[in-house]
Amino acid sequence: MKIALVGYGKMGHMIEKAALMRGHEVVCTVDPYAKDASCVTAVSEEMLKAIGDSGAEGIIEFSHPASVTNNIFSLVPTGIPLVVGTTGWVDRLEEVRRLVDDTRTAFLYSSNFSVGVNLFYKMVSEAARLMAEFEEYDVAVFESHHNQKADSPSGTGLDIARRIMENLPRKTTLFTDSFTRRPEPSELHLASVRVGSVPGTHTVYFDSAADTIELTHTARTREGFALGAVRALEWLASPGPDGHARIGVYTMNDVFSEV
Ligand SMILES: NC(=O)c1ccc[n+]([C@@H]2O[C@H](COP(=O)([O-])OP(=O)(O)OC[C@H]3O[C@@H](n4cnc5c(N)ncnc54)[C@H](O)[C@@H]3O)[C@@H](O)[C@H]2O)c1
Structure with a gap:
């Protein structure tokens, strides 16, 4: 072609x-x-x-x-x-x-x-769907990228957040700034950091009083x-x-x- x-x-x-x-x-x-x-x-x-x-x-x-x-x-x-x-x-x-x-x-x-990220999307959707039944778990997204990246949050981070919200009805609003107040339970926090040469890391945290479950995709090369x-x-x-x-x-x- x-x-x-x-x-x-x-x-x-x-x-x-x-x-x-x-x-x-x-x-x-x-x-x-x-x-x-x-x-x-x-x-x-x-x-x-x-x-x-x-x-x-x-x-x-x-x-x-x-x-x-x-x-x-x-x-x-x-x-x-x-x-x-x-x-x-x-x-x-x-x-x-x-x-x-x-x-x-x-x-x-x-x-x-990336094929891996597209598989990760499916895993995140499924995890969020499971968590819909377990109200004790809160959820947040964290992404880090190299310091040459022009936009923030990453498009991948936004896609992950969208998939969580589609499958977890108690999260209705996306918040991508730093909080200067307590988050509302309905707010999904997506936080970004820009540092060094990181090709792209995305983590979804499901957190309860008893434990934390972390799903992370780490890009190794581009x-x-x-x-x-x-x-x-x-x-x-x-x-x-x-x-x-x-x-x-x-x-x-x-x-x-x-x-
Ligand atoms: N979707 C994905 O999977 C994925 C993966 C990696 C990067 N990206 C995105 O791809 C973009 C490019 O990434 P990169 O690492 O190659 O950046 P880069 O800075 O190395 O390259 C961008 C190039 O675009 C050129 N450019 C600027 N204005 C242009 C125009 N009007 N027409 C054509 N070219 C123009 C620049 O001169 C530069 O050479 C970024 O927005 C990045 O976030 C997406």
Whole structure:
């Protein structure tokens, strides 16, 4: 498959390696600051021309929270299957969904492409569902990442919190700041720390007077994200169960529901 990469930083380079390893061709790399990109621009028209000329059959976007929204709104109308890994834009999801439907494009996003994290999501959902019966347990989420990360809390932390709240009805509000008062029992606290080179650690604490249960996912390298993003594009560009091209907004949940 011919792949274009938008954002050619740390993840862009790793995705290129993963794509080559899986037998794909990287035909275009777009980045306004990376000197080794094949198209050094932040101008949408130039980006679209470079991608169009390259014959790309799929696009993977890992850029910056400040640029991702503009990139999505420029890239979706090309109709080329698009995988987005940059976080920090989901407040615009409904607008993106409308554009994807109008242009009949295949679009997949995830705050975390690692297979392990997607398994962890399922475990957290199940643990929260069990805890719904045991009111003596409180719950909180803690995440730590390297000090170059631009957004906080992490998109993965927010996804974990959403899954807890979907399965544990007594938690109805998410709180991501530091408390200057006592938390309400209905508040789910998601705390973040930024330090050193941590690739990404997420812990869910279930705590009672008698004990604590901790579920932790620790990312060891970032290669798992890159491989997951390439696998996601392969899935997105493959025909759906009805034999037709996939159209619409998908997440890694959809990829996992078919394995
Ligand atoms: N979803 C996941 O699984 C996952 C995993 C890791 C990282 N991420 C996210 O991916 C993003 C990139 O991570 P990274 O480690 O590669 O960061 P990075 O800083 O190494 O690279 C980002 C690149 O984007 C480029 N960029 C800036 N503006 C751009 C634009 N308008 N168009 C194209 N490129 C542009 C920068 O020049 C830089 O080279 C971050 O938002 C990060 O949080 C997501």
